[in-house]
Amino acid sequence: MDSEKRKRIINASLDEFAKNSFKKASTNNIVKNAGISKGLLYHYFSSKKELYEWLKKFVFELMINEILEKIDWNEADIFERIKQIVLIKMQVIEEYPNLASFSKVIYEEKSYEEMKELIENISPGFYSQIYSRNIDFGLFKEDIDAHKAIKIIQWTIEKYSEEYLNGFKLTNENIDYEAISKEMDEYLIMLKMTFYK
Amino acid sequence: MDSEKRKRIINASLDEFAKNSFKKASTNNIVKNAGISKGLLYHYFSSKKELYEWLKKFVFELMINEILEKIDWNEADIFERIKQIVLIKMQVIEEYPNLASFSKVIYEEKSYEEMKELIENISPGFYSQIYSRNIDFGLFKEDIDAHKAIKIIQWTIEKYSEEYLNGFKLTNENIDYEAISKEMDEYLIMLKMTFYK
DNA sequence: TATTCCGTTGACCACTTCGGTCAATGGTGA
């Protein structure tokens, strides 16, 4: 099937399921926004439920594979590692703009444990890999709780990128990864001064 | 009107409008979850729109008034000030559990400028008051960008409380403010070491 | 006791929207 049409269907579905609960999400809206006919949607998916389940699988696999593929495993600095992950996520969101809010809805309907299991099923050891493989924890000061420090780094980068993406939604420009990286670094330098030797 | 019933109506409405767009929010669901009859809801509110507008006003005024009332204006440490604000918000959320997600929906449908204007109309100078009135910025190291530092402090406290509230939703226990305050401090001490003289 | 009052009920209305179906269409390659 035509890949551009495929993307339209995916984005329209992500949008509808992000804005409405499964029950209230309307297949009529999806086909209208995707620019296809009702019959075609039901040609590819046998029911609304099947479309929804397929979407969930698609989103998780896409995000996990992109991260695993594009991450630089030689980077030993946890600051840079976390930054990389968020930048990769932003690239995916640029292609599928409604993926972020759709994921949030999925997160809310599952418990933390279910979520972890789901991800571990797709890619065993995913979390421990991305946040610790080849990372040099010796860079932290001895008296710093590395676990808490990592949380602060993560929270800072996530909130910063959230604020950026909120602004991005309104304009129609492309994401300026260089500018983001530069401004993020200004925050990270401040944190590095405290956490690293 | 009975205040306990009033709270039930408010919480049921917050819940419904948080989970669905205005158009798809169902007054039938609201009366069912509030445990009242359809007629009674339309006795107090002439239409779904009026209920929605009243709710928005209620939420903003409640949050603003609670913060202005309970804040300790003698506190000169911005860390403590931000912590206070988040703790006050958590108290309100404990009473109206769906207020947080309802507010998020409102935030998304308005631009940042509209939002600020709305709040300034209810309480002129609100933002500049709560984040700077009586605050001692001299505590920051000279070479620290106070504006960025405040953002990091805010993000850390907000993300920490978000994570706590996510866990809180699942259990039915009361919020343990002392435990929160203690664990928050562990994060804040790490930041204070860098940012303050 | 009789009467008024009012908070409250829920069956009911006309109307919209729902998920899903299917006969028909049109283009393509054999």
Place this chain on the structure above:
DNA sequence: TCACCATTGACCGAAGTGGTCAACGGAATA
């Protein structure tokens, strides 16, 4: 010419919508 298949959109019965209103019941007043 025919077989094939992606694609269309009118159509279905069912479910749900916002809002109305005659009637109820218990308390207060006369």
